[in-house]
Amino acid sequence: MSATLELAKQLISIPSVTPDDLGCQKIIADRLSNAGFEIKSLRYGEVDNLWARYGTKSPLFVFAGHTDVVPTGPVEQWHSDPFTPTVSGNVLTGRGSADMKSSIAAMVCACEVLLENNQAISALQTAGSIGFLITSDEEGPAVDGTVKVIEYLESRHEKIDWCLVGEPTSTNTVGDVIKNGRRGSFSGDLTIHGVQGHIAYPQLAQNPVHLFAGALQDLCNEVWDNGNEFFPPTSFQISNIHAGTGASNVIPGDLHVQFNLRFSTEITEQIIKQRVENILDNHQLKYTLNWSLSGQPFLTSGGELVEAAKQAIKSVCNIDSELSTAGGTSDGRFIAPTGAQVIELGPVNESIHKIDENINITELDKLTEIYLETLKRLFL
Numbered sequence: 001m002s003a004t005l006e007l008a009k010q011l012i013s014i015p016s017v018t019p020d021d022l023g024c025q026k027i028i029a030d031r032l033s034n035a036g037f038e039i040k041s042l043r044y045g046e047v048d049n050l051w052a053r054y055g056t057k058s059p060l061f062v063f064a065g066h067t068d069v070v071p072t073g074p075v076e077q078w079h080s081d082p083f084t085p086t087v088s089g090n091v092l093t094g095r096g097s098a099d100m101k102s103s104i105a106a107m108v109c110a111c112e113v114l115l116e117n118n119q120a121i122s123a124l125q126t127a128g129s130i131g132f133l134i135t136s137d138e139e140g141p142a143v144d145g146t147v148k149v150i151e152y153l154e155s156r157h158e159k160i161d162w163c164l165v166g167e168p169t170s171t172n173t174v175g176d177v178i179k180n181g182r183r184g185s186f187s188g189d190l191t192i193h194g195v196q197g198h199i200a201y202p203q204l205a206q207n208p209v210h211l212f213a214g215a216l217q218d219l220c221n222e223v224w225d226n227g228n229e230f231f232p233p234t235s236f237q238i239s240n241i242h243a244g245t246g247a248s249n250v251i252p253g254d255l256h257v258q259f260n261l262r263f264s265t266e267i268t269e270q271i272i273k274q275r276v277e278n279i280l281d282n283h284q285l286k287y288t289l290n291w292s293l294s295g296q297p298f299l300t301s302g303g304e305l306v307e308a309a310k311q312a313i314k315s316v317c318n319i320d321s322e323l324s325t326a327g328g329t330s331d332g333r334f335i336a337p338t339g340a341q342v343i344e345l346g347p348v349n350e351s352i353h354k355i356d357e358n359i360n361i362t363e364l365d366k367l368t369e370i371y372l373e374t375l376k377r378l379f380l
């Protein structure tokens with residue numbers, strides 16, 4: 001059994017449902033400490049975080065990841081126990097096998113191999129270091145995790161130059177997709193105020209559903225931007241809409257709408273806010289609108305890290321990987337604002353968060369190779 005598979009199985013057997021770490025980070029810390037890393041455990045609120053660093057010089061490469069996993073869902077629907085890592089044929093099944101205990105195992109093992117090499121050790125002593133930023137709060141509210149560790153690092157003037165987030169980014173085969181950015185995410189919580197009344201006396205009421213109809217159409221038809229080389233166009237989507245008391249003879253007093261925009265680097269949240277409010281004002285609506293920004297868009301359009309990863313994938317898998325910014329937000333959103341080059345590169349994401357989450361174990365070993373080759377290209 002490969003070292004990566006062994007470590008992945010060890011981590012998967014711990015039921016670290018978000019925000020619990022339950023000792024995963026201790027296992028990782030012990031391995032890294034043996035390989036020569038300095039270890040710092042950082043607990044904020046209910047969340048365990050780990051910062052480990054080998055070397056003191058710049059540039060600093062950081063692997064960012066999380067030990068927490070999403071809940072299993074109905075256990076009886078799994079074909080094997082979600083926290084009993086099960087290998088059948090070429091497939092390892094278990095919660096966290098793709099998202100993202102396997103990536104952590106792959107990078108730990110890649111570093112162990114790298115640091116057996118004297119040339120690598122002397123290169124890191126003179127010019128560079130490797131860090132691990134591991135949280136147990138990625139799948140949850142993400143308040144006491146990566147964002148707090150970044151504050152800690154900034155207070156100590158530890159500046160990340162290159163960050164590889166081990167999220168599962170691949171589509172069909174490991175390495176086919178590298179995420180080099182993510183769209184921003186901006187949400188609105190909107191209440192349209194009308195006047196409640198008897199449905200037979202509409203002249204005495206104001207129906208907020210009717211009042212909102214024109215603005216709804218305008219919001220859906222709005223072209224926010226056209227995207228760019230790296231980002232698809234910004235999209236507006238309604239996630240919830242509700243009005244009415246349940247009675248069939250009452251005009252509702254309020255209409256409640258929740259919506260979200262996934263936005264590109266062609267627009268800002270201030271401009272989005274202004275344009276949404278202009279549309280509502282054009283329809284002379286009375287409303288209350290609360291906004292929340294869960295992440296700014298970020299982009300690493302090129303640089304040493306992107307190149308090293310692409311070349312590593314080419315040498316291990318003989319494929320040309322695609323750069324993409326699609327998908328949801330990740331902890332990269334907290335790291336990119338420090339000025340670091342950020343990419344995400346990990347296993348195939350087809351089964352993540354699902355029943356019977358799994359990873360192909362041949363690909364798991366390839367991922368270890370890709371990580372090792374990336375590090376060699378950056379430091380040797």
Ligand SMILES: [Zn+2]
Binds near residue numbers: 138
């Ligand atoms: Zn993840």
